[in-house]
Amino acid sequence: MGPPSWLYYLFSVAMFAVAAYAVVLLVLSVTFKDSAGRDVDLAHLFMGLSMGGMFETRWAFWPSWFWEATFGILLVWFVTRSAESIYRFGLHIPHEAVHATMSLAMLLMYWFPMGSSPVSMGMSMSSSSHAMLDPGIGLILAFTFAGSAIFTLASPNKGASHHGTHLLRVPIRVVANGGTENERAGATASPTSAHRSWPGVTNVVANPRLEDLSHVVMCLGMAFMLVLML
Amino acid sequence: LAELDLAMTVTTEDANPSFRGPTKGGHRDAQRIFQLILASIWLLDAVLQLQPFMFTRGSNGFSGMLNGVAAGNPDLVFHTVTWNASVVYNHPILTNTLFALIQFVIGFGIAFKRTLRPALALSVVWSLGVWWFGEGAGGVFLGTATPFGGGPGGVLFYALLAVLLWPRKGSDRPFVAARFVGESAAKVIWAATWTLLSVLCVVGSGRQPQGLHDLVAGLDNGQPGWLAHIDRASESFFLAHGSVAAVLLGVVCVLAAFSVYASSTFTRFMIVAVVVTFAVIWIAVQNLGGILAGGATDPNSGPLVILLALTYWPVTADDPSRVGLRAARLVPTVR
Numbered sequence: 001m002g003p004p005s006w007l008y009y010l011f012s013v014a015m016f017a018v019a020a021y022a023v024v025l026l027v028l029s030v031t032f033k034d035s036a037g038r039d040v041d042l043a044h045l046f047m048g049l050s051m052g053g054m055f056e057t058r059w060a061f062w063p064s065w066f067w068e069a070t071f072g073i074l075l076v077w078f079v080t081r082s083a084e085s086i087y088r089f090g091l092h093i094p095h096e097a098v099h100a101t102m103s104l105a106m107l108l109m110y111w112f113p114m115g116s117s118p119v120s121m122g123m124s125m126s127s128s129s130h131a132m133l134d135p136g137i138g139l140i141l142a143f144t145f146a147g148s149a150i151f152t153l154a155s156p157n158k159g160a161s162h163h164g165t166h167l168l169r170v171p172i173r174v175v176a177n178g179g180t181e182n183e184r185a186g187a188t189a190s191p192t193s194a195h196r197s198w199p200g201v202t203n204v205v206a207n208p209r210l211e212d213l214s215h216v217v218m219c220l221g222m223a224f225m226l227v228l229m230l
Numbered sequence: 231l232a233e234l235d236l237a238m239t240v241t242t243e244d245a246n247p248s249f250r251g252p253t254k255g256g257h258r259d260a261q262r263i264f265q266l267i268l269a270s271i272w273l274l275d276a277v278l279q280l281q282p283f284m285f286t287r288g289s290n291g292f293s294g295m296l297n298g299v300a301a302g303n304p305d306l307v308f309h310t311v312t313w314n315a316s317v318v319y320n321h322p323i324l325t326n327t328l329f330a331l332i333q334f335v336i337g338f339g340i341a342f343k344r345t346l347r348p349a350l351a352l353s354v355v356w357s358l359g360v361w362w363f364g365e366g367a368g369g370v371f372l373g374t375a376t377p378f379g380g381g382p383g384g385v386l387f388y389a390l391l392a393v394l395l396w397p398r399k400g401s402d403r404p405f406v407a408a409r410f411v412g413e414s415a416a417k418v419i420w421a422a423t424w425t426l427l428s429v430l431c432v433v434g435s436g437r438q439p440q441g442l443h444d445l446v447a448g449l450d451n452g453q454p455g456w457l458a459h460i461d462r463a464s465e466s467f468f469l470a471h472g473s474v475a476a477v478l479l480g481v482v483c484v485l486a487a488f489s490v491y492a493s494s495t496f497t498r499f500m501i502v503a504v505v506v507t508f509a510v511i512w513i514a515v516q517n518l519g520g521i522l523a524g525g526a527t528d529p530n531s532g533p534l535v536i537l538l539a540l541t542y543w544p545v546t547a548d549d550p551s552r553v554g555l556r557a558a559r560l561v562p563t564v565r
Contacts, residue, residue: 003280003281003282003284003285003286004285004323004327007280134454134456135454135521135522135523135524136454136456136457136518136522139518139521139522142274142277143270143271143274146270146271146273146274146277146337147266147267147270149270149273150266150269150270150273150337150338150340150341151266151270153338153341153342154262154266154269154341154342154343220273220277223273223274223277224277224280227277227278227280227281228281228282230281230521230522230523230524
């Protein structure tokens with residue numbers, strides 16, 4: 001007797017749900033011409049689709065090189081955004097760093113496919129080596145994602161998983177200081193873009209709590225996949 | 231930018247609406263940070279509980295692991311652990327799913343302020359249950375509960391931390407662990423804990439070179455190369471100097487026990503000493519709880535002891551070195 005198939009099925013469905021939610025947010029962001037958080041939505045879309053296929057091999061699609069290239073690009077993008085955030089706001093851990101770490105984890109999952117686990121078949125298309133991921137790295141990443149999930153849920157700044165805390169706070173400063181801090185801080189978004197303020201859908205689809213929830217689900221899925229790779 | 235930084239942080243008011251203490255005005259709530267770190271460990275444990283072998287019957291499965299723990303224990307412990315193992319054996323998927331769910335509930339429960347207290351209470355009950363039914367009372371009755379191996383049971387530290395981190399309005403001074411139970415009680419708990427650890431260092435197989443060697447040797451199967459290399463060094467060291475190492479660790483524990491009654495400088499020194507010591511033990515002896523070999527459900531005592539020690543870091547007014555608070559400058563933005 002092994003692990004129940006419904007467990008992988010459950011995680012797969014959850015990953016595809018995150019991807020579907022990201023698609024909705026992307027469509028709305030294009031519709032309302034609001035680019036805030038679009039990079040995170042895009043990352044969640046690809047990560048959700050990819051991981052959904054890892055957990056349920058029947059739903060895996062597209063070759064490994066495509067996913068490796070995608071997550072490589074996302075990694076470079078988020079590392080750049082992280083550096084930019086540190087340059088603007090001083091030494092801190094920007095939320096983009098977590099997304100960069102998630103992109104790195106996805107890359108590692110493709111570079112180091114698992115051995116005997118049932119979910120390994122989903123990654124058997126990998127063109128890379130058959131070496132195993134050092135479990136120490138897997139454990140560090142899994143704990144990082146567990147921590148990110150917990151701190152996201154506990155944060156008073158809802159939606160920060162998509163938009164960070166700088167942007168969320170900038171509109172308050174705009175009100176308080178007439179916009180000068182906003183410009184000095186380098187935030188280019190309008191006050192309404194910190195939490196997406198889209199007519200009719202803000203409190204339903206683009207709810208910051210839902211955005212955070214999608215991040216938490218993604219973190220859980222990744223942590224579980226990394227534990228399976230140990 | 232300083233204001234911006236202030237606005238970014240988890241403030242005391244954010245973390246605990248009832249709090250109206252001296253840190254009002256934007257200081258980080260160190261107790262809340264520690265609670266969330268504890269919740270993160272619970273969440274990792276829940277995910278580890280979902281590993282494939284945990285759903286498997288037989289000697290390589292979860293029930294087999296439990297039966298292995300029972301061997302050699304007194305009748306009461308033996309029968310309760312084997313009863314638990316038989317339930318798990320007969321219903322591996324149901325029981326393991328339930329066990330994982332409970333740990334998810336604890337982890338996520340701590341994350342939400344409204345469910346924080348019930349989650350911490352559940353974690354105490356669950357930890358004590360696991361210690362008895364799952365860890366065979368941590369090997370205390372077998373004489374194998376050396377702190378090198380996680381004695382008297384890593385899971386007990388979850389319960390201890392749940393009590394010490396129980397939410398209560400007030401200051402983080404003189405240290406975070408005193409916030410709920412009070413300074414005197416917290417010091418007694420600390421002294422008792424480290425005195426117990428010091429005793430466990432020098433009783434039973436904990437002071438025998440061969441016993442300590444076997445402790446590491448029993449864990450190195452399936453470990454990654456770098457950790458196996460460390461294990462071999464640890465095994466050789468214990469064979470040659472096991473007794474001395476046990477006594478030295480016992481002395482460190484005794485000094486730690488009484489450090490809370492000494493000056494804050496000495497307390498800080500001892501906290502750094504035990505953090506470093508248990509970090510080394512966690513890697514070189516406990517093998518990170520055996521997680522890397524794919525056969526563990528928790529990280530063992532190392533990180534919990536370190537977390538416990540940090541909750542006793544002396545905090546003075548306007549002390550820029552407040553542990554946890556410096557980390558808190560960074561941690562809340564990790565999302």
